[in-house]
Amino acid sequence: MIRVIMHGCNGKMGQVISNLLKEDQEAEIVAGVDVSDHIQNEYPVFKNIAECDIEADVIIDFASVKAIEDLLNYSIEKQVPVVVCTTGLTEEQLAKIKKASEEVAVLRSANMSLGINMLMKLLQTAAQVLVPAGFDIEIVEKHHKLKLDAPSGTAIALADSINDSLDQRYDYQYDRSRELKRREKNEIGIQAVRGGTIVGEHEVIFAGIDEVIEFKHTAYTKAIFGKGAIQAAKFLAGKPAGFYDMSHVIEGNVQLNKT
Numbered sequence: 087m088i089r090v091i092m093h094g095c096n097g098k099m100g101q102v103i104s105n106l107l108k109e110d111q112e113a114e115i116v117a118g119v120d121v122s123d124h125i126q127n128e129y130p131v132f133k134n135i136a137e138c139d140i141e142a143d144v145i146i147d148f149a150s151v152k153a154i155e156d157l158l159n160y161s162i163e164k165q166v167p168v169v170v171c172t173t174g175l176t177e178e179q180l181a182k183i184k185k186a187s188e189e190v191a192v193l194r195s196a197n198m199s200l201g202i203n204m205l206m207k208l209l210q211t212a213a214q215v216l217v218p219a220g221f222d223i224e225i226v227e228k229h230h231k232l233k234l235d236a237p238s239g240t241a242i243a244l245a246d247s248i249n250d251s252l253d254q255r256y257d258y259q260y261d262r263s264r265e266l267k268r269r270e271k272n273e274i275g276i277q278a279v280r281g282g283t284i285v286g287e288h289e290v291i292f293a294g295i296d297e298v299i300e301f302k303h304t305a306y307t308k309a310i311f312g313k314g315a316i317q318a319a320k321f322l323a324g325k326p327a328g329f330y331d332m333s334h335v336i337e338g339n340v341q342l343n344k345t
């Protein structure tokens with residue numbers, strides 16, 4: 087059995103994963119970490135990961151940007167690989183995650199679903215064909231009203247994926263209300279919508295002269311993120327120090343299915 091610490095265990099994603107792992111034959115939660123104690127779990131829960139004295143093979147993190155430094159310190163000190171799913175991280179925190187991966191295995195992904203990770207690859211192909219033909223790129227994301235960060239980590243990851251395929255020529259425009267001016271050629275507009283219980287929608291729009299192509303991903307349940315995070319945790323347990331993302335997990339599964 088792979089032993090998991092669930093960081094942010096009493097949150098929406100922490101509970102999705104707790105329920106999924108109850109039925110899992112290969113992995114189990116041995117401890118949880120959460121500042122909130124409004125839920126009774128079948129495993130011990132610590133207020134801070136630094137207090138956790140239970141041995142584990144991997145940590146799954148869906149918590150808060152405020153907890154990221156303690157999480158990385160614990161992961162390095164105890165040599166427990168960590169799957170970082172929390173979004174809204176600053177550039178400085180992202181740099182700390184990269185640095186930590188020199189000492190312990192770290193997998194970070196703003197979106198654990200197969201669909202979004204597949205879409206990232208499709209967008210690179212689309213951008214390489216459509217941008218030279220003069221298409222503009224805009225991203226619209228929609229999420230539930232409880233979400234703290236905006237734009238979503240996924241919207242930024244989709245933009246980054248496109249930008250990687252275009253030699254980083256693009257800037258991101260988050261707010262068009264400040265200046266009275268036309269959009270720049272080398273910009274990706276990113277807009278966030280918040281309301282109700284929308285699980286997660288991402289739409290990437292390539293707008294050309296007289297034609298528009300739209301790529302859209304809709305998450306109907308949070309289980310798609312939970313299943314992806316569990317797959318990632320199983321992949322990461324026992325891996326050497328290094329920086330991994332969902333493409334490593336998906337490629338690993340494709341190889342396994344071929345054999």
Ligand SMILES: NC(=O)C1=CN([C@@H]2O[C@H](COP(=O)(O)OP(=O)(O)OC[C@H]3O[C@@H](n4cnc5c(N)ncnc54)[C@H](O)[C@@H]3O)[C@@H](O)[C@H]2O)C=CC1
Pocket residue numbers: 093094095096097098099100119120121122133134147148149150151152153170171172173174195196197198199235311
């Ligand atoms: N990568 C992905 O595929 C996905 C990422 N997320 C991200 O995961 C994070 C959590 O999402 P949700 O579960 O929806 O949020 P949530 O607010 O329901 O849960 C977060 C939990 O973390 C706990 N927490 C807050 N500060 C903490 C601290 N310092 N130490 C330990 N626990 C702490 C809270 O008490 C709460 O129970 C968000 O950043 C969200 O954007 C969410 C869904 C998918």
Ligand SMILES: O=C(O)C1=N[C@H](C(=O)O)C[C@H](O)C1
Pocket residue numbers: 173174196197229233235237238239240241285286287
């Ligand atoms: O907070 C959420 O709910 C989600 N957050 C992630 C993000 O910021 O991209 C992933 C998913 O869209 C759900």
